[in-house]
Amino acid sequence: MTSTRxxxxxxxxxxxxxxxxxxxxxxxLVRAGEIGLDTFADVLVRPRTAELLVSSLGLAxxxxxxxxxxxxxxxxxxxxVRLPGHRWWWVLxxxxxxVPSYVAAFGWLSTxxxxxxxxxxxxxxxxxxxxxxxxxxxxxxxxxxxxxxLVARSLGRGRWASWRTGVLPQVTxxxxxxxxxxxxxxxxxxxxxxxxxxxxxxxxxxxxxxxFVGRDNAVVLALVxxxxxxxxVGLERWVRGRGERRRxxxxxxxxxxxxxxxxxxxxxxxxxxxxxxxxxxxxxxxxLFRRLAQGTARALDPADLLDATVSTMTVAxxxxxxxxxxxxxxxxxxxxxxxxxxxxxxxxxxxGHALPGxxxxxxxxxxxxxxxxxxxxxxxxxxxxxxxxxxxxxxGATRTSVGQVxxxxxxVARSLGRxxxxxxxxxxxxxxxPGIAAGGLxxxxxxxxxxxxxxxxxxxxxxxxxxxxxxRTSSAAYGAxxxxxxxxxxxxxxxxxxxxxxxxxxxxR
Amino acid sequence: MTALEITGVHAGYGxxxxxxxxxxxxxxxxxxxxxxxxxxxKTTLLRTVAGFHPVTGGRIxxxxxxxxxxxxxxxxxxxxxxxxxxxGSLFPHLDVAANVAFGLKGRDRHDVADRVQRMLELxxxxxxxxxxPHELSGGQQQRVALARALAPEPDLVLLDEPxxxxxxxxxxxxxxxxxxxxxxxxxxxxxITHDQQEALxxxxxxxxxxxxxxxxxxxxxxxxxxxxxxxxARFLGDSVVVDARVVGAGTRAETVLGTIDVTGPTxxxxxxxxxxxxxxxxxxxxxxxxxxxxxxxxxxxxxxxxDGSTVAVRTPGAAPGPGREVRLVVVGPGWLLxxxxxx
Numbered sequence: 017m018t019s020t021r022x023x024x025x026x027x028x029x030x031x032x033x034x035x036x037x038x039x040x041x042x043x044x045l046v047r048a049g050e051i052g053l054d055t056f057a058d059v060l061v062r063p064r065t066a067e068l069l070v071s072s073l074g075l076a077x078x079x080x081x082x083x084x085x086x087x088x089x090x091x092x093x094x095x096x097v098r099l100p101g102h103r104w105w106w107v108l109x110x111x112x113x114x115v116p117s118y119v120a121a122f123g124w125l126s127t128x129x130x131x132x133x134x135x136x137x138x139x140x141x142x143x144x145x146x147x148x149x150x151x152x153x154x155x156x157x158x159x160x161x162x163x164x165x166l167v168a169r170s171l172g173r174g175r176w177a178s179w180r181t182g183v184l185p186q187v188t189x190x191x192x193x194x195x196x197x198x199x200x201x202x203x204x205x206x207x208x209x210x211x212x213x214x215x216x217x218x219x220x221x222x223x224x225x226x227x228f229v230g231r232d233n234a235v236v237l238a239l240v241x242x243x244x245x246x247x248x249v250g251l252e253r254w255v256r257g258r259g260e261r262r263r264x265x266x267x268x269x270x271x272x273x274x275x276x277x278x279x280x281x282x283x284x285x286x287x288x289x290x291x292x293x294x295x296x297x298x299x300x301x302x303x304l305f306r307r308l309a310q311g312t313a314r315a316l317d318p319a320d321l322l323d324a325t326v327s328t329m330t331v332a333x334x335x336x337x338x339x340x341x342x343x344x345x346x347x348x349x350x351x352x353x354x355x356x357x358x359x360x361x362x363x364x365x366x367x368g369h370a371l372p373g374x375x376x377x378x379x380x381x382x383x384x385x386x387x388x389x390x391x392x393x394x395x396x397x398x399x400x401x402x403x404x405x406x407x408x409x410x411x412g413a414t415r416t417s418v419g420q421v422x423x424x425x426x427x428v429a430r431s432l433g434r435x436x437x438x439x440x441x442x443x444x445x446x447x448x449x450p451g452i453a454a455g456g457l458x459x460x461x462x463x464x465x466x467x468x469x470x471x472x473x474x475x476x477x478x479x480x481x482x483x484x485x486x487x488r489t490s491s492a493a494y495g496a497x498x499x500x501x502x503x504x505x506x507x508x509x510x511x512x513x514x515x516x517x518x519x520x521x522x523x524x525r
Numbered sequence: 526m527t528a529l530e531i532t533g534v535h536a537g538y539g540x541x542x543x544x545x546x547x548x549x550x551x552x553x554x555x556x557x558x559x560x561x562x563x564x565x566x567k568t569t570l571l572r573t574v575a576g577f578h579p580v581t582g583g584r585i586x587x588x589x590x591x592x593x594x595x596x597x598x599x600x601x602x603x604x605x606x607x608x609x610x611x612x613g614s615l616f617p618h619l620d621v622a623a624n625v626a627f628g629l630k631g632r633d634r635h636d637v638a639d640r641v642q643r644m645l646e647l648x649x650x651x652x653x654x655x656x657x658p659h660e661l662s663g664g665q666q667q668r669v670a671l672a673r674a675l676a677p678e679p680d681l682v683l684l685d686e687p688x689x690x691x692x693x694x695x696x697x698x699x700x701x702x703x704x705x706x707x708x709x710x711x712x713x714x715x716x717i718t719h720d721q722q723e724a725l726x727x728x729x730x731x732x733x734x735x736x737x738x739x740x741x742x743x744x745x746x747x748x749x750x751x752x753x754x755x756x757x758a759r760f761l762g763d764s765v766v767v768d769a770r771v772v773g774a775g776t777r778a779e780t781v782l783g784t785i786d787v788t789g790p791t792x793x794x795x796x797x798x799x800x801x802x803x804x805x806x807x808x809x810x811x812x813x814x815x816x817x818x819x820x821x822x823x824x825x826x827x828x829x830x831x832d833g834s835t836v837a838v839r840t841p842g843a844a845p846g847p848g849r850e851v852r853l854v855v856v857g858p859g860w861l862l863x864x865x866x867x868x
Contacts, residue, residue, distance in 0.1 A: 424614040430601040431575055431608045432628030432677060439602070442627075446618050 022353040023436075027361075029345035034364030036342055037407050040379040041242070041367050047382050048239055051232045059236040064220075068237070072216040072244070075137060075209070076202040082142040084195045086292060087149025088187070093285045094150075095157040098274040105289060106154070112296035113147045114513035116465045118207025119501050120144055122485065123300020125211055126307055126494045132213035140208050143295035145201055149194035150292075156190035157183075162272045183272075189255055196252035203245050204372035206468035211489060217241040218374045218468065225378060225472065235382075238375045249370045301505075307498040316499050320479075325503060328464050328480040331395060332508075335402025336460035339410040342403060344452065347414020352423070362411070369408045376401050377472035398473040402463040409462065413455020417448040454515060461512035465504065481508070527586070528553045528713040529574065529681050534583035534593075536573050543569045545737035546583065551681070551715055551730075556707055557742075558716045558724035561734030562760070567717050570734070571683050574715070575608055576601030588680045607674035608683045612690055613666040615658035621645070621669050622654040628677035644672040647706055664695045671703060675710050682707070684716040688723065700727055721761055725749060733757050749799075751789065751860050758797045758862070763825065765803065765836045769796035769861065778859065781832050783810050786858040793861030800825060800839040802856050809854035812836075817844040828853060 022030075048056075059065060090109050099105055112120075121140050125131060165182030173181060206218040221237045224230030277285075346365040349358055368376070380401050384392040391397050421444050429439035467482045474483055481504040488497035529551040536544040543566045551557045561567045572578035573593060574585055585593035587606060592599040607628065615624050625644050629637045645651040648668035658666060667687055674682050687703070688696045704727050707714050718724050724731045725745040732742040733753075741753040752758040755766050769778040775791035777784055782803075787796055805826070812828040815835060824844035828851060829835050838844075838853060845851060 422614060424610045424612070425616060427575070427577055427601070428608060428610060428614050428673075429616075429627065430577075431604070431606060431683075432673070433602050433605075433630065435600070435602050443616055 022349055022358065026345055026349055027357070030349040030361050030365075033342035033346050034361045037404050038364045038367050039383070040376045040401075040404055041371060043383045044235065044238060044242070044375065044379040047379070048235050051235060055232050056236055059233050060240075065237070065240070068215065068217050068220050069240070071134070071214065072203060072241075075134065075141070075214065075216060076199045078134075078138045079141045079145055079202045080195045080198050082138070083145045083149045083198045084191060086142070086288070087146050087194060088153050088191055089288050090146065090150040090292070091153035091157055091187075093289060094154055094274075095272045096274055097282065097285050098276045099282070099286070102274065108293050109150050109154075109289060110147050111293050111513065112144050114505070114509040115144060115296050115300065116207060116467070116482070116504070116509060117141060117144050117205050118211055118467055118482075118485065118489075119504065119509075120296050120300045121208040121211040122489050122494075122497060122501060123303040125489070126498075127299055127303045134214055136212045137209050137214040139295065140212065141202055141205060143292045144208075145198040146292035146296075148197045148201065149191060152190040152194040153187050156187040157272055160186040160272060192255040193252050196248050196255060199248045200245060200252070200370070203241065203248065204374075206372070206374050207486070217244075218372055221374050221378065222468065222471070225381075231382075234378055238378050241372055242370070242375055245370045245372060304498040304501050307495045308502075310495060316496055320484075321499055321503060324479045324481050324484050324500065325507060327478050328482070328504075329460075329507070331398055331470075331474075331478075331480065332402065332460045332463035334395065334399035335406070335463045336410075336456045338399050338403035339407050339459045340452065340456045343407055343410030343455070344414050347411045347452075348418050350411065351415045351418035365411050366408045368405045371405065372468070373401075373405055373466055374468040374472070376404055377469035380469075381472055393473070393475050395475055395478075398470065398475070401469040401473055402459070402466065405466065405469065406459040406462050410452075410455050410459050413458065414448070414452050417451025417455070418444060420451070421447045458512060458515050461508050461515065464508035465512070526553045526588075527551070528555075528588060529715065530584075530586040531570070531574070532584045532586075534570070534573060534585060535581045536569055536578060537581065542581075543737055544573070544580075547734070547737065547739055549732055549739050549742065551713060553713050554708075554711050555729045556704060556714045556716060556727065557730045557732060558718055558728035559732050559734055559739075560718055560721065560724040560760075563719055565734045566737040567719075567734050568685065571608075571685055571715070571717050574681070575606055575683055576604050605677075605680040606683060607677065607679040607681075608685060609667070609670045609674045609687045611686045613658075613663075613670040613687075615661075615666055615669055615673070617658050619658075620654070621650065621656050621658070621661070624658065624669055625672045625676050627673060628679075640676055644676045647675070647710060648672045649702075663691050664699050667691070667699060668702075671706060675706075675712055680713065682712050682714040684714055686717055686719070689718075689720070703727075725761070733760065735760075752797065753863065755795065755797070755862055758860075763800045763837050763839070765798045765800060766795050766862065767798070767834070767836070769793060769859070771861065778861065780859075781810070781830055781834060782836070782853070782855050785855045787861050788858045789861030790863045791861065793863060795862050796859040797862055798836075798855055798859045800837040802859075803836065803838040803853050804856055805838060805840055805845070805851050805853055807852060809852040811850065811852050814845055814847050814849045814851060816847050819843060826851075 094105055094109065117140065120143065124136060124140055160183060165178045168178035168182040204218065206222065209216050209219050210222065217237055217240065221234050221241065224234035224237060343365065346361060350362045380397050384397050425443045426439045429443045430436060434442055465482060467486060470480055470482050471486060474480065481500050484500045485497050485504065488494070488500065527550055529549070531547055531549040534544050534547040535542065547570055559567050559570065569578060573580050576592065576599065579598065580593050582595065584591060587604060590599070591597055592604050616627065619627065622641050622645070625641045626637050629640055642651065645654055648671055650665060650668055653661065653665065658669070661669065670687070688700055691699060700723060716728060728745060730742060731745050731748050733740045733748070735756065740757055741748060749761050752761060758764045758766065767780045767782060769780045769787065771778045771787065771791050771793065772784070776786060778787045778796055780796055782798065810830060812830045815827045815829045817827070818825045823839050823841050826838045826840060826844035827835050828838055
């Protein structure tokens with residue numbers, strides 16, 4: 017039973033967290049307010065801006081279309097075709113999630129030197145993003161009631177028509193929401209498009225920021241990007257909301273079961289399943305090892321690698337700790353209470369979901385320069401950026417963990433003589449802590465892979481694995497970059513993948 | 526002495542009233558069942574007594590303390606009222622002994638150990654003290670939940686449909702065990718249930734709740750034989766309610782079942798006869814069997830009378846088949862239902 021009126025201290029703590037999380041967005045708006053309308057108009061009507069818009073939207077659309085087709089096909093194959101080692105095919109399908117887009121791009125760049133423009137950006141991002149569609153559709157198919165299609169056939173519909181009326185509507189919301197997450201990913205992505213030299217908004221914002229005259233322009237472009245991202249988030253919410261209304265009954269219908277098919281179709285199915293993992297991981301990892309084997313002019317200094325690894329972990333851990341401090345009250349509030357205020361607080365906490373890393377970084381650069389110049393290029397600003405960007409993960413983990421503790425337990429504790437706070441300490445806290453801690457760890461691991469905000473905000477003289485990869489690929493020191501890329505995959509990407517697996521596979525729970 | 530006294534309690538959610546003036550008494554060391562259909566407000570009443578839902582009017586007294594009224598609101602943890610929720614709700618991170626000891630915080634260590642041991646022996650799970658809750662069966666979990674609720678010797682134990690999630694055989698056994706355990710411990714308990722059999726077979730007293738009010742509170746036999754109105758009669762079990770015209774000194778009434786002995790308020794216009802009071806035989810009013818429902822130990826036969834109405838008759842074993850002409854007589858007095866109160 018969810019009580020409606022949250023205790024005041026909790027509400028205040030959560031609202032404070034949400035306010036802090038909206039600082040980058042709010043300051044971006046404040047900063048934009050200081051820009052003259054003529055600059056605004058000037059930037060917006062520039063042909064360059066229209067080009068950026070076409071490139072960004074074009075890339076997002078192309079990647080969305082590709083991942084939609086490939087993702088639904090993969091999920092459908094996994095749900096209906098019996099393959100040896102079934103579970104491992106699911107792991108393989110999810111694996112591209114583990115690869116930061118710039119590592120995949122780097123791998124392809126060292127395989128096909130000089131490859132640049134729309135095609136490679138589309139190619140690499142599509143492969144990396146397929147799991148965003150395949151996993152939720154797969155989960156929906158596992159929940160889907162196969163009997164609906166049988167009922168449709170028994171009522172005289174043909175094979176295709178009964179699939180369309182019986183199965184398709186059950187997976188459409190998942191496919192739609194997944195595809196919009198892909199759109200958000202593509203709009204926010206910086207690493208792949210920058211390495212592959214395809215000018216989209218994120219890339220242009222970083223360029224403008226780098227040139228002294230372009231800082232106002234960067235803010236205007238960032239606002240346009242935020243507007244696009246918010247539109248995508250809004251669409252995603254809408255699609256998911258419709259999906260939830262569509263689900264009826266207890267959901268205990270018979271799920272689809274995989275059947276054996278002839279060898280030739282099986283092989284073509286395997287080819288479809290292999291496509292994204294090979295492009296996203298197979299080729300890049302092979303390229304990294306090949307580069308290592310070739311050796312480099314400048315030998316790798318193990319001490320540098322160790323330094324970068326340690327500072328990566330330090331900043332990321334700080335960001336994760338900060339994220340937890342902000343997220344726990346919001347997550348608890350969202351798990352236990354309902355209402356307009358609660359929704360608003362939760363939405364504030366989720367603002368990082370719609371903010372591309374480059375935008376958060378840009379806003380925080382200006383804010384720290386203006387308000388606390390001593391903090392500019394300090395660790396704390398970067399940690400704060402991580403906290404805002406990945407706060408949704410921490411809130412989600414808290415909300416799920418606390419939500420899984422039945423309120424009846426704390427009521428029993430209270431009836432047995434524990435005051436409210438003590439009841440939570442004795443019951444809710446020990447039960448929810450493991451899940452919340454795992455959320456914090458996930459934030460840390462994700463932050464270790466973050467590139468654009470790290471580039472803009474890292475303290476002078478501090479190098480992280482991500483920035484080392486970046487600087488070495490820019491200077492074509494591919495051999496040395498390979499070490500850092502492998503280290504990143506080893507310490508951050510793969511653990512993050514394993515940690516987020518159960519949640520990602522079954523969709524949001 | 527009265528352990529729980531609920532007087533004129535009103536409560537609701539937002540603008541929707543759920544409790545509309547509930548009166549209820551539970552005497553010390555007694556088990557009272559609060560029986561009502563779903564949505565009648567019994568869960569809300571339990572939550573107000575436990576301290577999880579505020580009242581908007583009326584008063585709740587536990588022992589000699591007012592715990593809830595317009596002026597006072599004793600927080601849940603100071604009420605000395607414990608609960609046994611529907612699913613048991615054992616603390617999943619604590620073993621059986623720690624669950625039972627949860628409400629004994631602040632007591633001497635040896636006292637706690639003794640009390641836990643005693644409680645686990647009471648519920649017959651002494652050898653399971655180191656088990657985790659998920660290693661127990663549903664019935665065992667409920668026993669631990671009861672031990673946990675009884676351990677701090679509360680003034681009142683609230684049982685919230687504690688048997689509803691168990692399968693039928695286990696349920697019967699556990700019901701009787703729980704009643705014995707409560708008796709041996711001398712506990713005062715309020716049992717929430719929507720199951721008539723459960724209420725009638727377990728409780729010292731049954732309170733019938735409907736639409737946010739307690740309609741009638743009495744011992745099970747009285748309640749079954751002398752319900753306050755036709756709705757209560759039907760809610761408690763199969764009923765035959767027929768129009769009646771009281772004759773003589775109010776001890777006889779003319780009905781479609783013949784002129785029969787009656788008791789109850791003499792202004793009654795209808796009379797309740799339970800199906801087990803009707804007998805098929807060679808004498809009595811004539812009728813035709815319309816359909817029968819076979820239950821194994823007995824059958825319920827629906828008999829159409831000459832005036833076109835239908836009455837239910839309980840007969841041992843199998844009943845005659847549909848279409849058979851029968852005669853029936855009433856054994857024992859019918860109960861005159863008070864005027865009004867019916868729907």
